[in-house]
Amino acid sequence: MAEPILEVRGLVKHYPLTRGVLFKKQVGAVKAVDGVDFTLDRGETLGIVGESGCGKSTVAKMLVGLERPTSGAIRYKGEDVTRLSGRALRAVRRNIQMVFQDPYTSLNPRMTVGDIIGEPFDIHPEAAPKGDRRRKVRELLDVVGLNPEYVNRYPHQFSGGQRQRIGIARGLALRPEIIVADEPVSALDVSVQAQVVNLMERLQNEFDLSYVFIAHDLSIVRHISDRVGVMYLGRIVETGRDAEIYDHPTHPYTQALLSAVPVPDPEAREHRERIILHGDVPSPTNIPSGCRFRTRCWKARERCALEVPALAVPEAFRRATGPAAHPSACHFAEEKHVVPSGRPE
Numbered sequence: 280m281a282e283p284i285l286e287v288r289g290l291v292k293h294y295p296l297t298r299g300v301l302f303k304k305q306v307g308a309v310k311a312v313d314g315v316d317f318t319l320d321r322g323e324t325l326g327i328v329g330e331s332g333c334g335k336s337t338v339a340k341m342l343v344g345l346e347r348p349t350s351g352a353i354r355y356k357g358e359d360v361t362r363l364s365g366r367a368l369r370a371v372r373r374n375i376q377m378v379f380q381d382p383y384t385s386l387n388p389r390m391t392v393g394d395i396i397g398e399p400f401d402i403h404p405e406a407a408p409k410g411d412r413r414r415k416v417r418e419l420l421d422v423v424g425l426n427p428e429y430v431n432r433y434p435h436q437f438s439g440g441q442r443q444r445i446g447i448a449r450g451l452a453l454r455p456e457i458i459v460a461d462e463p464v465s466a467l468d469v470s471v472q473a474q475v476v477n478l479m480e481r482l483q484n485e486f487d488l489s490y491v492f493i494a495h496d497l498s499i500v501r502h503i504s505d506r507v508g509v510m511y512l513g514r515i516v517e518t519g520r521d522a523e524i525y526d527h528p529t530h531p532y533t534q535a536l537l538s539a540v541p542v543p544d545p546e547a548r549e550h551r552e553r554i555i556l557h558g559d560v561p562s563p564t565n566i567p568s569g570c571r572f573r574t575r576c577w578k579a580r581e582r583c584a585l586e587v588p589a590l591a592v593p594e595a596f597r598r599a600t601g602p603a604a605h606p607s608a609c610h611f612a613e614e615k616h617v618v619p620s621g622r623p624e
């Protein structure tokens with residue numbers, strides 16, 4: 280099998296909690312990301328979903344080098360990026376770019392679109408000789424479906440969807456191999472979301488891109504993802520191919536999330552079971568013992584408080600080859616069909 284383009288092992292980000300002004304003393308930690316593993320193959324899209332605060336953006340920031348991991352490895356083509364520095368690190372960083380959530384705040388309002396898209400060339404001048412930048416920027420505008428004549432306009436002259444196209448053009452400027460998109464359509468109108476997702480799919484084929492696509496909306500992630508990882512309180516609790524996760528979820532948390540996805544067919548809607556999760560997500564400064572989901576899980580038993588469930592194919596499915604046999608961090612994993620009509624739209 281080909282080597283994955285990205286391999287993440289035991290990724291951890293703990294933010295220290297300190298007390299005192301002069302003599303700062305660490306009194307705890309915000310365990311934003313607490314042991315995440317995944318692989319990304321060339322040309323594939325891995326969707327990462329989970330409720331607000333579960334650590335998705337922190338993972339994204341570590342992948343593109345905006346945050347340093349507390350521990351763990353991020354291997355790009357087999358090389359651990361977290362151990363690189365200087366020129367070697369810069370060369371790798373060029374290949375892993377980010378598209379941000381909010382096109383309203385992530386674009387500098389005082390810069391022209393041309394300067395915004397060309398900004399990465401300031402950090403990596405080798406990617407475009409000075410005299411060639413303007414042409415490259417116009418080409419990028421065209422690639423994302425915007426008029427190259429707009430190059431001197433400012434962000435406020437564009438709609439939300441157009442602004443996200445500008446953000447994507449900037450992400451593409453250095454011709455990266457991997458794009459980490461952190462909720463790229465969450466801030467957009469529903470009618471525009473599909474256009475931006477379609478654009479990203481087209482660009483993926485055109486430029487042979489691999490995507491890590493982060494969202495809290497399960498239906499959007501399904502549309503674009505080949506595989507999905509479901510995060511809860513800093514960890515991935517279930518992962519598999521999209522049909523495995525959507526049609527054969529075995530982790531109670533995934534089942535609860537899926538039961539809340541809107542179903543367009545009214546009859547199917549009537550027959551589906553909504554799983555209401557009680558209580559709030561615990562604080563990442565105080566993660567429950569054993570299974571971190573147990574305080575909200577309707578199936579929790581004594582073992583759940585004592586033993587941390589590993590993210591692996593559960594015992595019950597180990598001999599099976601069907602779609603339920605995928606990694607799920609639950610001691611009592613079992614199938615539960617929560618989306619009766621199949622695909623959510």
Ligand SMILES: Nc1ncnc2c1ncn2[C@@H]1O[C@H](COP(=O)(O)OP(=O)(O)OP(=O)(O)O)[C@@H](O)[C@H]1O
Pocket residue numbers: 294309310311329330331332333334335336337338495563
């Ligand atoms: N710099 C920081 N210092 C301390 N805690 C932080 C910091 N950045 C994030 N956190 C905390 O880490 C946890 C994970 O945050 P993160 O932004 O990664 O979540 P998220 O899944 O992206 O959420 P959302 O869906 O709201 O974007 C949260 O509890 C957040 O408050």
Ligand code: SF4
Pocket residue numbers: 530531532570571572573574576577578579580583588608609610611612
């Ligand atoms: S291990 Fe226990 S608490 Fe955790 S998801 Fe499974 S049944 Fe629920």
Ligand SMILES: [Mg+2]
Pocket residue numbers: 335336337461
């Ligand atoms: Mg986030």
